[in-house]
Amino acid sequence: VSIVETRVLLRHATDPKLKTIDGYRSYGGYRTLEKAYDEMEPDTIVDTLEESGLRGRGGAGFSMGKKVSFLPHGNETKYLCCNADESEPGAFKDRELMQRNPHQLIEGIVIASYAAGISHAFIFIRGEYDRQADILDDAVAEAYEAGYLGRNILGSNHNLELTVHRGAGAYICGEETALLDALEGKRGNPRLKPPFPAVQGLYGGPTLINNVETLSNVSHIVANGADWFRSFGTEQSPGTKVVSISGRVKRPGNYEVELGVKLRDLIYGLAGGPLDGHEIKAFYPGGSSSPVLTPAELDLPYSFEAMAEAKSMLGSGSIIVADDSISIPHMALRTARFYRHESCGKCTPCREGTNWTVKMLERVVRG
Amino acid sequence: MDPFSPSDDFEMPGLPVDVANTTGRDALGEPEQIPELSDVNCPDGLRESIEASMAKYPDHKSASIPALWAVQRLYGWCTPEGITQAAAVMKVTPAYLESVASFYDLFRLEPSGEAQVLVCTNISCWMRGGDELLDAFCEAAGADRGEAGHGGALSADGKVMVSGFECLGACDLAPMVSVNERYYGPLAPEDAETVISQLKDGGEVLPEKALAARPLPGGDQESDDERVTSTKGPNQ
Numbered sequence: 044v045s046i047v048e049t050r051v052l053l054r055h056a057t058d059p060k061l062k063t064i065d066g067y068r069s070y071g072g073y074r075t076l077e078k079a080y081d082e083m084e085p086d087t088i089v090d091t092l093e094e095s096g097l098r099g100r101g102g103a104g105f106s107m108g109k110k111v112s113f114l115p116h117g118n119e120t121k122y123l124c125c126n127a128d129e130s131e132p133g134a135f136k137d138r139e140l141m142q143r144n145p146h147q148l149i150e151g152i153v154i155a156s157y158a159a160g161i162s163h164a165f166i167f168i169r170g171e172y173d174r175q176a177d178i179l180d181d182a183v184a185e186a187y188e189a190g191y192l193g194r195n196i197l198g199s200n201h202n203l204e205l206t207v208h209r210g211a212g213a214y215i216c217g218e219e220t221a222l223l224d225a226l227e228g229k230r231g232n233p234r235l236k237p238p239f240p241a242v243q244g245l246y247g248g249p250t251l252i253n254n255v256e257t258l259s260n261v262s263h264i265v266a267n268g269a270d271w272f273r274s275f276g277t278e279q280s281p282g283t284k285v286v287s288i289s290g291r292v293k294r295p296g297n298y299e300v301e302l303g304v305k306l307r308d309l310i311y312g313l314a315g316g317p318l319d320g321h322e323i324k325a326f327y328p329g330g331s332s333s334p335v336l337t338p339a340e341l342d343l344p345y346s347f348e349a350m351a352e353a354k355s356m357l358g359s360g361s362i363i364v365a366d367d368s369i370s371i372p373h374m375a376l377r378t379a380r381f382y383r384h385e386s387c388g389k390c391t392p393c394r395e396g397t398n399w400t401v402k403m404l405e406r407v408v409r410g
Numbered sequence: 411m412d413p414f415s416p417s418d419d420f421e422m423p424g425l426p427v428d429v430a431n432t433t434g435r436d437a438l439g440e441p442e443q444i445p446e447l448s449d450v451n452c453p454d455g456l457r458e459s460i461e462a463s464m465a466k467y468p469d470h471k472s473a474s475i476p477a478l479w480a481v482q483r484l485y486g487w488c489t490p491e492g493i494t495q496a497a498a499v500m501k502v503t504p505a506y507l508e509s510v511a512s513f514y515d516l517f518r519l520e521p522s523g524e525a526q527v528l529v530c531t532n533i534s535c536w537m538r539g540g541d542e543l544l545d546a547f548c549e550a551a552g553a554d555r556g557e558a559g560h561g562g563a564l565s566a567d568g569k570v571m572v573s574g575f576e577c578l579g580a581c582d583l584a585p586m587v588s589v590n591e592r593y594y595g596p597l598a599p600e601d602a603e604t605v606i607s608q609l610k611d612g613g614e615v616l617p618e619k620a621l622a623a624r625p626l627p628g629g630d631q632e633s634d635d636e637r638v639t640s641t642k643g644p645n646q
Contacts, residue, residue, distance in 0.1 A: 054645035057630040071646035132577035173591035211514030228474035266643030289581030296627025
C-alpha cells in the first residue's frame with residue numbers, strides 16, 4: 044500500500060527555524076492575521092469558519108464555527124481557552140504541533156479572538172509537556188514583541204492578552220469544565236452542564252474552548268476560504284487531520300492525512316503495519332476511550348461519520364494497534380486501571396464504576 | 411404547594427466559599443488563617459515569581475498551580491514551608507494550596523530526590539514493554555518496585571525518584587520515560603542502568619534518544635498537492 048501524507052499543518056515542520064517568528068513569517072506566517080485586521084469584519088471570519096465545516100479536533104468533533112457563534116455579541120469580557128491538555132492515552136499530535144509550529148497556533152488564537160471579540164486567551168498545556176510549554180512561552184513573547192498580542196493589535200481597537208498556563212498532571216483537566224476549574228486555581232473537578240462554557244465559563248464569563256489542532260487550522264481557513272478547506276476530506280469531515288498512530292506497528296508517529304482515507308492506508312501504508320511475524324488483532328481508532336475495532340474494519344474510511352457508524356469514534360484521531368501478542372482482557376484491564384486512577388471522584392458512576400470494572404477484569408484475567 | 415420548592419422566606423445559607431474551601435485540616439478546630447508574609451521568611455525570588463504569575467490572570471487565585479510549580483522548582487518538592495510561603499504571597503490558606511497540590515500527579519508532597527524518572531506504563535508503552543522498563547529502572551536505582559508503581563519510590567541513596575506514570579503523550583516513543591521533564595524513547599531495559607548512572611554523575615541523559623532529536627516519522631517528504639502548494643496562508 045502506498046500513500047503520501049497531505050501536510051497542511053505539518054508542512055515545513057521539519058525545519059527547526061519554523062519555531063521562531065522569523066522562520067514562521069518566511070513561510071507566509073502572520074500575513075493572514077494582518078489581512079484579517081486590515082480588511083476583514085469579525086462576523087465574516089465567523090461565517091467562513093462555520094461554512095468551512097471545521098470540526099473540533101480534540102475529541103467531540105463539534106463544529107468550531109458554531110461554537111464561536113454561540114458566544115454572546117455584547118461587550119462583556121469573553122475568554123478563549125486553548126485546550127492543550129492532550130492526555131487521552133494514544134494522543135500526541137498537539138505535542139508535535141506546538142513543538143514544531145507554535146506560531147501557527149498563536150496566529151489561529153489571535154484571529155479567533157478577534158472574530159469573537161475575546162480579550163484574554165489562555166493556552167492550558169499539560170504539565171508534562173514542559174519543553175513544549177517553554178517553546179510556547181518563547182513564541183508568545185515574540186508575538187507580543189511583534190505587536191500581534193497586547194493592546195491595540197496592529198492599530199485596531201482589539202486588545203488581547205495570551206497566557207500560557209501549565210497544568211500539573213490530571214487526565215480529567217482535558218474535560219473542558221475541569222480545565223476551567225484548574226485554570227481558576229482549583230482542583231480540576233468537572234462542572235455540571237448547563238450552563239455551557241459559551242454562556243458561563245472561565246470566571247463566569249462566556250468562554251470559547253478549542254483544541255490546539257482546531258485553532259491551528261484557523262489561519263489556513265481564513266486565508267484560503269471555506270471551499271478550499273472543504274476540498275480536503277469528506278462532506279461531513281472536511282479538512283486534514285494529524286493522526287497519532289502507536290502500539291504494535293513498525294513506524295509509530297504523527298501523520299497528517301485528509302480525513303476519509305482508509306484505515307488500512309494509515310496503519311499499513313504510513314505506519315508500516317504490524318511488527319514482523321505478527322498480525323493485527325484489534326485497534327482503538329480514537330484513543331483509549333473509543334470502542335476497539337478489528338481487522339475486518341480496516342477498509343473503512345477514517346472520518347467522524349464512518350467511525351460513528353462502526354459504533355466507535357474518531358475522537359482525537361489516535362490509533363492504538365494491538366497485535367496477536369496482546370491479550371485483550373489484559374489490554375482492557377490496563378485501560379480500566381487508567382480510568383480508575385484518573386477518576387476525579389466527583390460523580391458516583393465513574394468513581395465507583397471504574398473501581399468495579401477493574402475488579403471484574405482482574406477476576407477475568409486471573410481465570 | 412409544591413413540596414420540593416423552598417418556601418418564600420427560605421434563604422440560602424451564606425456559604426463563605428473561600429473559607430469553606432480552605433478549612434478542613436481539622437474539622438472541629440478553628441479555621442486556618444492566611445499566613446502573614448512577614449512571618450514566613452519567603453525568599454524574594456519565590457515571591458517575585460508568584461507575584462508575576464498572579465499578574466497574568468484576572469483573578470489572582472488562578473496562580474495557585476504556577477505558585478506550586480515555583481515552590482517545587484525551588485525546594486525539589488512542595489514542602490510545607492514552601493506552601494505556607496506561597497500561601498502568604500497569594501493571601502490564601504496553606505490548606506487551600508495543599509488541596510490543589512494533592513489533586514495533581516506532578517506535584518510531589520514528599521521528598522523526591524534530585525532527579526525524577528517517570529516511566530510510562532499506559533497502553534501503548536505497556537504494549538512495547540513499559541512494565542519491564544519500570545522493573546529495570548527500579549532495579550538499576552535500587553528503588554522499591556511496589557511503591558514505584560503507586561506514586562514513586564526513591565533510589566537506595568535517595569537521589570533519584572522512579573515512578574510509574576500514566577500516558578505522557580509520547581506513544582510514538584514507546585516505551586518511553588520523562589527524565590527531569592524531558593522525554594526519551596524508545597528505551598530498552600538495558601538503558602535504565604545507563605540513565606541512572608548518567609543522572610548520578612550529573613551528565614547528559616541519552617542524547618540520541620531524546621524526543622528533541624526525533625524527526626517526523628514520514629521524513630521531510632512534502633506533498634506536491636496543488637491545494638497545499640498554492641496556499642495563501644501560513645506554511646507556504
